[in-house]
Amino acid sequence: MAKLLDGEDSNGNARRRRSLPIVTDEAKGKGKGKKSAPQKKQITRWLPPKRQRIMMLQPIRHELLAEMVWEILIRLPVESLARFKLVSKPWQAIISNPVFIRAHLQCSKQKQQRSPSSFLIVPQIYLGPNPSITFSTNIRFYKWSLQQDDMKMRRSSSSIATLHYGRHFPAGEFELVSQMAHCDGLVLLPTNSNTYIFNPATRDAISLPESQHNVLQHCTCLPIGFGLDASTGKYKVARSFYRAFDYDSISMGMEVFTINGQDRSWTASSMDPPYLILCPQTAIYCKGCLFYFIDKEKQPCSPRGLIRFSLEDETFGITPLLNNVFPIVEDEDIVLHELDGELCATFFCKSMQRLFVCMTRDIIDPEWHICYIINVSTRCQPMASLSNAGILIRQNNYLFRCYKEAHSITHSVNEDGIFDIDGLRFLGPTEDTLGHAWEDLCWFDLLPYTESLVPVNHKASLHAS
Numbered sequence: 001m002a003k004l005l006d007g008e009d010s011n012g013n014a015r016r017r018r019s020l021p022i023v024t025d026e027a028k029g030k031g032k033g034k035k036s037a038p039q040k041k042q043i044t045r046w047l048p049p050k051r052q053r054i055m056m057l058q059p060i061r062h063e064l065l066a067e068m069v070w071e072i073l074i075r076l077p078v079e080s081l082a083r084f085k086l087v088s089k090p091w092q093a094i095i096s097n098p099v100f101i102r103a104h105l106q107c108s109k110q111k112q113q114r115s116p117s118s119f120l121i122v123p124q125i126y127l128g129p130n131p132s133i134t135f136s137t138n139i140r141f142y143k144w145s146l147q148q149d150d151m152k153m154r155r156s157s158s159s160i161a162t163l164h165y166g167r168h169f170p171a172g173e174f175e176l177v178s179q180m181a182h183c184d185g186l187v188l189l190p191t192n193s194n195t196y197i198f199n200p201a202t203r204d205a206i207s208l209p210e211s212q213h214n215v216l217q218h219c220t221c222l223p224i225g226f227g228l229d230a231s232t233g234k235y236k237v238a239r240s241f242y243r244a245f246d247y248d249s250i251s252m253g254m255e256v257f258t259i260n261g262q263d264r265s266w267t268a269s270s271m272d273p274p275y276l277i278l279c280p281q282t283a284i285y286c287k288g289c290l291f292y293f294i295d296k297e298k299q300p301c302s303p304r305g306l307i308r309f310s311l312e313d314e315t316f317g318i319t320p321l322l323n324n325v326f327p328i329v330e331d332e333d334i335v336l337h338e339l340d341g342e343l344c345a346t347f348f349c350k351s352m353q354r355l356f357v358c359m360t361r362d363i364i365d366p367e368w369h370i371c372y373i374i375n376v377s378t379r380c381q382p383m384a385s386l387s388n389a390g391i392l393i394r395q396n397n398y399l400f401r402c403y404k405e406a407h408s409i410t411h412s413v414n415e416d417g418i419f420d421i422d423g424l425r426f427l428g429p430t431e432d433t434l435g436h437a438w439e440d441l442c443w444f445d446l447l448p449y450t451e452s453l454v455p456v457n458h459k460a461s462l463h464a465s
Contacts (some may be wrong), residue, residue: 014427070094074104078201078451099452104232105184108450113340115382116392117146119354120187120200120449121161121421124177126440129425135177135442137169139189141200142426143449146392146399146419159419163428165200179282180445184247185452186235186259190224190282195237197226197259198458202375206259208237213255216242225283225290229311235259235454236311238290239266240277249296252276269314270283275302284342285335287363293331306336308363321345322358322368329335329356335381339391348379355380357391364455372402384448394446397421421446 072082073095081104085092112118121144125136144161174191181188189196193456195208214222223240236258238390243251252273257265276295282291292307308317321334322345333348343363347356358367374380376395383392383399390403398421421444 009274042211068102070103074100074107078453082202083454095453098233101455105450105452105454106187108452112448112450113385116386116436116448118449118451119144119146119383120164120182120445120447121424122180122187122445122447123426123427124442124445126442134175137171137173139167139169139196139198140428141165141187141198143200144424158428159423160425163426165198165203166428167198167205176221176226178280180447181226181282181285182447183226183235183285185454186226186456187447188224188226188237188282190221190280192221193222195239197237199452199454199456201451202453202455206457208257209265211239211241211255211266213243213253213266214241215244221280223277223279223281223283223292225285225292225309227285227288227290227311229258230288231312234261238283238309238311238314240273240279240292243272250276254309254314254316256311260455270316273309273315274316274318275299275307275309277307283309284338284343285340287341289363291343291363292335293334296331317364319343319363319366321369323357333379335379339382340385344382346380346382348376353377357382374402379455383446397444445446 073084078083081095087093121142122140122267123142125138127134127136138150141164142161143164144159146159152192161265174193176192178190180190185199185201187198187200189198194210194455196205197208198205211222224237225239226235226237228234229236236256238254238256240254243253251374254269254271254273256269257266273292276298278293278295279294283292285291288311290309290311292309294302294305294307303318303320304323305318305320309315310317329347333350335346335348337346339359342359342361343366344357344359345368347358348354353375355372355376356370356372357372358368358370362370371393374393379393380393380395381396385391386401386403390401393400393402397420399421
């Protein structure tokens with residue numbers, strides 16, 4: 001028996017598909033001998049069932065398409081999104097939307113947490129022969145991805161760090177630099193004269209205004225830090241300053257600058273630090289607070305703890321440090337870091353040649369837990385948590401991995417797992433394939449890096465030269 005083809009009946013006669021008529025008010029009026037109003041004039045149409053289904057599903061298709069575009073865009077690198085903003089105005093509106101910027105940031109942070117392989121390397125170069133007190137004003141951000149095979153095979157000589165962003169400031173604009181800090185794709189550079197905030201991915205940067213509160217002419221960088229105020233969604237820079245300085249008394253205050261805030265100046269907090277803050281230093285940001293070391297030399301009777309500054313209400317507190325480490329570890333051998341949202345402190349005991357890696361979730365009343373005990377000869381710094389119950393440790397210009405074992409938290413450095421940062425090839429647009437080397441290198445700033453679209457300042461951005 002032959003198949004019935006669409007459009008023919010069993011006798012071979014053409015047949016019309018069944019469809020529902022769309023009857024307008026005008027058609028109804030004609031049947032009753034009445035005329036409808038001119039503004040309701042329409043044409044009677046007959047639509048097949050398939051066409052009707054398409055029209056009914058049209059709004060859903062648009063919603064699904066928009067959702068798919070959103071999910072694709074938030075997973076793209078910033079460089080691609082910068083090009084896509086030029087495609088059309090709707091795409092530009094989507095990519096510039098604060099909700100999209102936050103969603104893209106969260107996606108980037110989750111990717112970095114699953115595999116902490118993206119880093120920024122910023123070499124700090126002496127301007128003259130070593131030793132020199134003046135640093136180069138040519139700031140370069142090199143992006144580097146640490147691959148699994150690099151650690152196993154120690155392939156530092158074949159690993160490449162590419163120039164991500166560069167800014168050459170005028171000679172003499174600053175002389176000294178302090179340790180950089182990173183938060184949500186933004187990088188803080190403190191100097192002895194100015195403070196800078198960069199977004200290397202969007203190639204934006206701003207120079208913060210000078211302080212009007214500090215009364216002491218200082219030859220070093222003031223204590224400073226920055227992070228996110230979750231209550232407002234704004235990023236804040238907090239910097240200590242000297243209210244008074246004489247032979248009898250020294251007092252310090254704290255000033256705050258809000259990035260992209262309405263007030264484009266430093267605002268002094270209503271509270272002063274409970275103790276003098278060690279200068280210079282760059283604070284560690286964790287859980288909405290900045291953590292500073294106390295100046296024990298000027299205040300030997302101060303408590304064993306950290307000065308905690310809340311970016312939300314701009315108040316101070318004291319976070320106690322682990323006090324049962326024996327022999328006693330001095331503050332100069334304690335390094336702070338933030339790992340997976342927890343506050344991390346490493347205590348290096350010189351006499352025992354051991355590093356104690358401690359972490360706490362509660363920053364107000366901490367319960368410090370010793371997670372690792374590592375046999376090392378010099379002070380180390382944790383860089384990132386690894387997905388398989390381990391951490392990435394920096395020892396000077398070397399990186400090595402340390403994993404938790406079933407029955408022991410004591411580890412030794414495995415030579416097979418060491419990566420030498422000095423062996424990297426640093427490539428830029430004007431450099432040859434052999435890479436770049438610096439004879440007058442002072443140190444590397446090595447920052448775990450999360451690429452983001454977070455704006456620095458739309459109206460006062462600086463562009464790379």
